[in-house]
Amino acid sequence: MKWKVKMQITPTSAVKNRRGGFTLIEVLAALLLMAIVVPVVARGLSIASMAGEVSQRKSLAARVAEKVLNQAIISGQWNQSGQTGVEMQGPYKFQWTIKNESWKPLAIVNDALTENAMREVSVEVTFTAQGKKCLVHLATLINSQAQ
Numbered sequence: 001m002k003w004k005v006k007m008q009i010t011p012t013s014a015v016k017n018r019r020g021g022f023t024l025i026e027v028l029a030a031l032l033l034m035a036i037v038v039p040v041v042a043r044g045l046s047i048a049s050m051a052g053e054v055s056q057r058k059s060l061a062a063r064v065a066e067k068v069l070n071q072a073i074i075s076g077q078w079n080q081s082g083q084t085g086v087e088m089q090g091p092y093k094f095q096w097t098i099k100n101e102s103w104k105p106l107a108i109v110n111d112a113l114t115e116n117a118m119r120e121v122s123v124e125v126t127f128t129a130q131g132k133k134c135l136v137h138l139a140t141l142i143n144s145q146a147q
Contacts, residue, residue: 054129060089061125065138066097069123078121096125103141115146
């Protein structure tokens, strides 16, 4: 004996009458989720943009500091502390200051305190990025007695 099973699916009237689309609750839940997510994403993009701009300007400021420090050392003007100036890199303005300080004021040589010949020559470059003031500091040591 063989049995044949015949299944017939007939749509119920509730499913038959339902139209495709979203309910009001689903739309409101989606809007609430978007109201939370959109400001967070916008703030994240703003922070990423600022970080990129500051990084680019710091790179340019480091180049300016290196250039100014090298020029001061080569020209022999490194021993004049307090020099200032402005350097333009494209549309950006960088203000720099050279400082010359004793690296270690005193050193012990043969059990006697003597002045150390090493000098710390540094350049500070300031710039603004998105309305915030930033600073790059570059320094090197120079033997003042070797000159």
